[in-house]
Amino acid sequence: MGSITLKNVRKAFGDVEVIPGVDLEINNGEFVVFVGPSGCGKSTLLRLIAGLEDVTSGQIQIDGQDVTDAGPAKRGLAMVFQSYALYPHMSVRKNIAFPLKMAKMPEAEQEKRVSHAAKILNLDSYLDRKPGQLSGGQRQRVAIGRAIVREPSAFLFDEPLSNLDAALRVNMRVEISELHNSLKTTMIYVTHDQVEAMTMADKIVVLRAGNVEQVGSPMELYARPANRFVGGFIGSPNMNFLEGAAAAAHGAHAIGVRPEHWRLSTSEGDYPGTVGVAEHLGSDTFLHIDLDSGEHVIARAEGEFPVHHGDRIFLSAQEGRVYKFGKDGLAL
């Protein structure tokens, strides 16, 4: 079991209020991603759940039990840190067995669980090495191994992939998703990378300045962002925003169009502009366009789109793909 409930959780460091008050319901078995720009309080929120920070006020419940004042060890959660936080002088085997040893589990059972975890994570041949002799991805797996042997009620991941190179990050993303599918344990994952959030999450929690902006499945957030911030944060490249006359024509303070929702033409369209940088990737073409109205937008064309720097281009938004936002930033 691993359902976690936050009730009006507030955190302040001295006079600085980092989290003004968060209510959140995390169901058993869910993969929840906290996403937001750096400094939005997502790591703090995770550390509050872990018990590494004390809440200023509010309540944290795990499986219906109030754990607000319980120490981190008592909460039955396991955490994977950004720096992996492996114990450098212990072998991989001892690192993974450490939580079991602390729980005074019999040696035979420890051995069984360690070898089981090592098999899942492909660490069999590295068990007697020291963390210093492992590559970044292997260290990551050891950190995950140390977390899974305890069979915790939920896993907490604090930006676990940010120290890996791009290719490895994609691999580990898939591995963690597969791990979630096989273990079916609650996972809470903190990241600033919205691609990780979109690809892995059952439920995304978008945070800004300690406030929950929107909670929902990746596709809900993509299709129906609650406000301008979520619209701009989810999706890559970012949503383009137009204000003024273009927005007024749609009866809104601002409209947002995703780069992939433009219709591009070299002869006619609603928004004329000039091509700046054109990024030809083969599968897609990303065009940076300076509109005549002064805005800078990005448009994505599928496949090859033969325009170059300085060419004239005309954009129109696809039908029904225009997001309208009011003056307060909320979606209309």
Place this chain on the structure above:
Amino acid sequence: MATRQTQSLARLMRAPAIVLLLIWMIVPLAMTLYYSFLNYNLLNPANTSWAGFFNYQYFYTDPAFWESIWNTLVLVVGVLAITVVGGILIAMLIDKPIFGQGIVRILVISPFFVMPPVAALIWKNMIMHPSYGVFADIAKFFGAQPVDWFAQYPLFSIILIVAWQWLPFATLILLTSLQSLDGEQMEAAEMDGAPALQRFIYLTLPHMARAITVVILIQTIFLLGVYAEILVTTNGGPGNASTNLTYLIYRAARLNFDIGGAAAGGIIAVVLANICAIFLMRAVGKNLD
């Protein structure tokens, strides 16, 4: 050094320094070795003759010799034990953020700036003195008989003084090591269910192993030669109770004017120090790679 040329150039460039160091070391050692085979007494310098191994035999059969070796050992081990254990405790204490941290740290480190004879005199006259020392005042306050430290526990008193001087050094080295301990590791251990004592045993101590090694090695080198503290407090007494090897050599040279005997003692001390060093490097040096 990448190429053979830069390698030989580097060798050439550092040669003068190495040669100078070699002379600096070899000449006194050779002279000591030479004197140790002479009958050479400053009371009768004209009557100098070849002595063979007599000086060594004389020094070795001196009843004070084995006692001084034992005292040297007790002094070194005692001071090491106090400074390492105390250093770890104080380092952990002042590693925590507290009000006035900077001043507290300077205060903790300040004994290191006091010269050994001065420190020993302060301890002798102001702290351990049986009639007007601080310890005596405390004993009197509780209605107990004041302890005459240097008469009753001479070696322990000297250990206490020397440990007081070296505690700041140990604390400083161990504190820097403690500050480099990764906070996330500690948090990970906390999440893994390790209570404070287990975290200390499994994380803090192994992390500090290298620093502890450095403290032990450097202190041992200096502690084998403790001399000033003994000279200004107990003068090696009562009897030979607080005479270490260094002090015994001093006594031979400066009180008995026996240059040959003192030189033989010096050579013995060098040999013993090297044996110590080899054992230490074997035992704890593997932490240093």
